[in-house]
Amino acid sequence: MSGHRELTVELGERSYPxxxxxxxxDEAGKLFERHGISKKSPLMIITDENIAGRHLAHLESVLQTAGFAVTSAIIPAxxxxxxxxxxxxxxxIALESGLDRKSAIVALGGGVVGDLAGFVAASYMRGIKFVQVPTTILAHDSSVGGKVAVNHPLAKNIIGAFHQPELVLYDLLTLQTLPEREVKAGLSEVVKHGLIWDAEFVTWCDENAGKLLALDADALGYxxxxxxxxKAAVVSKDERENDLRAILNLGHTIGHALEAVAGYNELLHGEAIAxxxxxxxxxxxxxxxxxxxxxxTKRVLSRVGLPVRLPEHLDTDEIMRAMMHDKKFQEGTMVFIVPTAIGTVEINKSVSAALVREIVEELKQEAV
Amino acid sequence: MSGHRELTVELGERSYPxxxxxxxxDEAGKLFERHGISKKSPLMIITDENIAGRHLAHLESVLQTAGFAVTSAIIPAxxxxxxxxxxxxxxxIALESGLDRKSAIVALGGGVVGDLAGFVAASYMRGIKFVQVPTTILAHDSSVGGKVAVNHPLAKNIIGAFHQPELVLYDLLTLQTLPEREVKAGLSEVVKHGLIWDAEFVTWCDENAGKLLALDADALGYxxxxxxxxKAAVVSKDERENDLRAILNLGHTIGHALEAVAGYNELLHGEAIAxxxxxxxxxxxxxxxxxxxxxxTKRVLSRVGLPVRLPEHLDTDEIMRAMMHDKKFQEGTMVFIVPTAIGTVEINKSVSAALVREIVEELKQEAV
Known part of the structure; x- marks a missing residue:
C-alpha cells in the first residue's frame, strides 16, 4: 500500500474512507476486514460482463484467500x-447464496454497477453493507455521496436510496484498460469538481492535462x-441534497438535455456536461x-480532450423542452448552477429561459 | 377532534405523531398541513380495491377541500x-401525476397497502414524505416502526427500507366495517404488545375483551x-433492529412457520402468532x-376469540423445517423470544430444537 492516497467522507456515524x-x-482482504466486512456471512460481488473478464477472478481470489465467502453475479454492461x-x-441470487443481514454487497465496476449494486444493498433485508470498487474515472463521482438507484421506463434514477458504502477501494491499475474516449469523459467530472470549489485544482488540471490523458499514475491518483x-466536502455539508449539494450539478441541466435529445449513444455523459x-x-x-x-473553463476542458461545441444538428426547441422536464426545475422556476469565478458557483433560481436559449444557440457556434 | 388520543414515536429528527x-x-386536511405536507406539490393516495369503495372518496374530498392536489392509485387487495x-x-403513476421531491405518499389501508406504499415513498426520487392512514386493527403494528417492503418470489419482505411516516392518522370509524375474523386477528398483536412490555395492559385486555370484540370505540381507541x-417505546430504543426490537417477534417464530406450512389462507397472521x-x-x-x-396468555387470547391449538393436520417436521429457514435464526443458533413473566420477555439465543419440537407437539393437544 505504499504511495496510496486516503481520504474520509465525513458523515457522522456513516463516515467512510x-x-x-x-x-x-491486492489489499482488498485486509481493507475489507479493517472496515468491518464479515467473514462469517457470505458477500456478493456484482460486476458487469466487461469488467468480469478483466478483474473479477482477481478480486474473488484475493478475498477468498483472506477468508471471505464470496459469491459473484454478473450483469449485462x-x-x-x-x-x-x-x-x-x-x-x-443473494437469497440463494445465503446472504444475511450481516453480509455485504461489493460493486466492482463503473457507475451503472455502483448504482444498481448499491440499491440492491440498500434494499436487501432493508439494508446491508456495501463496498465500492470503482473501475472508471467517472465513477469517482458516483462513489462519493451514497446516491444509488435504478431507472423506471419513464425516468432515469427515479427509484433509489441514499446508502453510504463502508469503504471505497480505487485501484488505479483497473483504469489502465479504459478506452480513451471514456478517460476523457471521466475527466469531465474531475474538472467540474475543480470549477465549483477549488481554483488551484483547476490550474493544476490545466497544467497536467497531458499526464492525465496519458494515465500517469501519480497525476491520476492526485x-x-x-x-x-x-465531492466529499459538499456531501458532508448536505447529505440528502437539500440545498448546497445542487452545486454538483454544474453543467448538468444543459448536459442532461443534450443526452436526452442526442440519444444516449451520440454523447457520453461526461461529454454532454463538458x-x-x-x-x-x-x-x-x-x-x-x-x-x-x-x-x-473552455481551455481546461479542451486540453483534457472534451468537446466544447454543441452539435449543430440538435434542435434548440427540443433541448429547451428537455430542460423544462429536468428535475432540477422546481415549481416552474428555472434553476441554474452559475459560476461567479473559477472555483466558485452560485445557485441561481431565476435564470430566464430566453437567456438560456441564447446560450444554447451560441454553443452551436463555439470555436473549437 | 374531541376525545382523540395522541402519542409520539420518539426517533430524534424522525419523530412523528x-x-x-x-x-x-374529517380532520385529515388540518393534520396534514400541521405536519408539513405540501399543498404545492401533488400527493398520491395508495389504497386497495376493497378500501377504495369505502373510504377513498371521503379522504380525497377532505384533502381537496383543504387545498391539496390529490392523485389516487388503487392496487389489488x-x-x-x-x-x-x-x-x-x-x-x-407518480411520475405521470407530477409527484416531485416535496410530494407525499398516503397509505390508506391495512398492512399490505402500508408496506407497499411505504416502499414507494422510500424509493421515489430516493425518498419522499409518507403518511399512514391505517384501516385495520392489525395495521397499528405496521404503522409504527418504519419497516416497509415488498416481497420477492423467494421470500417475503426481503426488498425494503426503514422509512418513517410524517404522521399516522387512525380513524376508528374505518374499523367498524372490519370482518369479525380480522378484528380478532388484529387483536393478537395488541395483546402481544401487552405480553412483552406491560402486565397491567394484559389485565385490562383480559377484562375488556368483550368490549374490544364489540368494537366499542373507547376501548378500541385505548x-x-x-x-x-x-411498539413506539421499543422502536425508539432500537430503530434498525439491532437487538431489543427482536422482542416484537414474540410468537412469530412458530407463527411464521405455521403460516408457511398451513398456506397463507388457512391461518391469518394474527391467528398464527396467537x-x-x-x-x-x-x-x-x-x-x-x-x-x-x-x-x-392462553386465557386472554381465548377471550379475544383467537385459536390456541395448533391444527393437528400440520406436519411437525415441516413446521420445524420452516422455522429453521426463518430469518430470526442467525448463524445456526435457534433464537426465541421467551416470556419470563406476564409483561416481560427475554431474547434466548440457545433454545434447543428438541424442546421446540416437544412444544409444537403439545400445541396440537392444547385444550380449547
Whole structure:
C-alpha cells in the first residue's frame, strides 16, 4: 500500500474512507476486514460482463484467500441493467447464496454497477453493507455521496436510496484498460469538481492535462483524490441534497438535455456536461462573472480532450423542452448552477429561459 | 377532534405523531398541513380495491377541500400486490401525476397497502414524505416502526427500507366495517404488545375483551393507543433492529412457520402468532417462568376469540423445517423470544430444537 492516497467522507456515524492507489485490489482482504466486512456471512460481488473478464477472478481470489465467502453475479454492461428486473434477479441470487443481514454487497465496476449494486444493498433485508470498487474515472463521482438507484421506463434514477458504502477501494491499475474516449469523459467530472470549489485544482488540471490523458499514475491518483475530496466536502455539508449539494450539478441541466435529445449513444455523459459547463460559464459571464471564467473553463476542458461545441444538428426547441422536464426545475422556476469565478458557483433560481436559449444557440457556434 | 388520543414515536429528527380517534378522516386536511405536507406539490393516495369503495372518496374530498392536489392509485387487495411489479406501476403513476421531491405518499389501508406504499415513498426520487392512514386493527403494528417492503418470489419482505411516516392518522370509524375474523386477528398483536412490555395492559385486555370484540370505540381507541405506545417505546430504543426490537417477534417464530406450512389462507397472521404465543408461554414455563405466564396468555387470547391449538393436520417436521429457514435464526443458533413473566420477555439465543419440537407437539393437544 505504499504511495496510496486516503481520504474520509465525513458523515457522522456513516463516515467512510476512500483508498486510491496502484495495486489496491491486492489489499482488498485486509481493507475489507479493517472496515468491518464479515467473514462469517457470505458477500456478493456484482460486476458487469466487461469488467468480469478483466478483474473479477482477481478480486474473488484475493478475498477468498483472506477468508471471505464470496459469491459473484454478473450483469449485462450498460444503462439498461439499472432496472427493477435486474434488482429482482440479483436479490434472488443473494437469497440463494445465503446472504444475511450481516453480509455485504461489493460493486466492482463503473457507475451503472455502483448504482444498481448499491440499491440492491440498500434494499436487501432493508439494508446491508456495501463496498465500492470503482473501475472508471467517472465513477469517482458516483462513489462519493451514497446516491444509488435504478431507472423506471419513464425516468432515469427515479427509484433509489441514499446508502453510504463502508469503504471505497480505487485501484488505479483497473483504469489502465479504459478506452480513451471514456478517460476523457471521466475527466469531465474531475474538472467540474475543480470549477465549483477549488481554483488551484483547476490550474493544476490545466497544467497536467497531458499526464492525465496519458494515465500517469501519480497525476491520476492526485486528480481522483482531489475530485473525491471536493465531492466529499459538499456531501458532508448536505447529505440528502437539500440545498448546497445542487452545486454538483454544474453543467448538468444543459448536459442532461443534450443526452436526452442526442440519444444516449451520440454523447457520453461526461461529454454532454463538458458542453453544459461551457454553457454555464457563458451564462456566468452574462450575469456578471469575469470573462476569465469562460476562457479558463473552455481551455481546461479542451486540453483534457472534451468537446466544447454543441452539435449543430440538435434542435434548440427540443433541448429547451428537455430542460423544462429536468428535475432540477422546481415549481416552474428555472434553476441554474452559475459560476461567479473559477472555483466558485452560485445557485441561481431565476435564470430566464430566453437567456438560456441564447446560450444554447451560441454553443452551436463555439470555436473549437 | 374531541376525545382523540395522541402519542409520539420518539426517533430524534424522525419523530412523528399518531392520532387515534373517531372521525379523524374529517380532520385529515388540518393534520396534514400541521405536519408539513405540501399543498404545492401533488400527493398520491395508495389504497386497495376493497378500501377504495369505502373510504377513498371521503379522504380525497377532505384533502381537496383543504387545498391539496390529490392523485389516487388503487392496487389489488392481498399480499401479491407487495411486488416490484406493483412498485414500478405505482412509480409510473407518480411520475405521470407530477409527484416531485416535496410530494407525499398516503397509505390508506391495512398492512399490505402500508408496506407497499411505504416502499414507494422510500424509493421515489430516493425518498419522499409518507403518511399512514391505517384501516385495520392489525395495521397499528405496521404503522409504527418504519419497516416497509415488498416481497420477492423467494421470500417475503426481503426488498425494503426503514422509512418513517410524517404522521399516522387512525380513524376508528374505518374499523367498524372490519370482518369479525380480522378484528380478532388484529387483536393478537395488541395483546402481544401487552405480553412483552406491560402486565397491567394484559389485565385490562383480559377484562375488556368483550368490549374490544364489540368494537366499542373507547376501548378500541385505548387498546390501539397502548399497542402503539409499546411498539413506539421499543422502536425508539432500537430503530434498525439491532437487538431489543427482536422482542416484537414474540410468537412469530412458530407463527411464521405455521403460516408457511398451513398456506397463507388457512391461518391469518394474527391467528398464527396467537398459537405461537401460547407456544412461547409454554417454552417460558419450561425454562423457569411461573405457570401463570401460560394460563394468563392462553386465557386472554381465548377471550379475544383467537385459536390456541395448533391444527393437528400440520406436519411437525415441516413446521420445524420452516422455522429453521426463518430469518430470526442467525448463524445456526435457534433464537426465541421467551416470556419470563406476564409483561416481560427475554431474547434466548440457545433454545434447543428438541424442546421446540416437544412444544409444537403439545400445541396440537392444547385444550380449547
Amino acid at each position: 476512500i483508498y486510491i492507489g496502484e495495486g489496491l485490489l 450498460g444503462e439498461t441493467s439499472k432496472s427493477l428486473r435486474e434488482l429482482e434477479r440479483l436479490t434472488g 486528480a481522483l483524490y482531489k475530485g473525491c475530496s471536493v 458542453i453544459g459547463m461551457i454553457g454555464s460559464a457563458k451564462l456566468g459571464v452574462r450575469l456578471g462573472a469575469p470573462e476569465e471564467v469562460y476562457h479558463v | 399518531i392520532y387515534i380517534g373517531e372521525g379523524l378522516l 392481498g399480499e401479491t400486490s407487495k411486488s416490484l411489479r406493483e412498485l414500478e406501476r405505482l412509480t409510473g 387498546a390501539l393507543y397502548k399497542g402503539c405506545s409499546v 398459537i405461537g404465543m401460547i407456544g412461547s408461554a409454554k417454552l417460558g414455563v419450561r425454562l423457569g417462568a411461573p405457570e401463570e405466564v401460560y394460563h394468563v
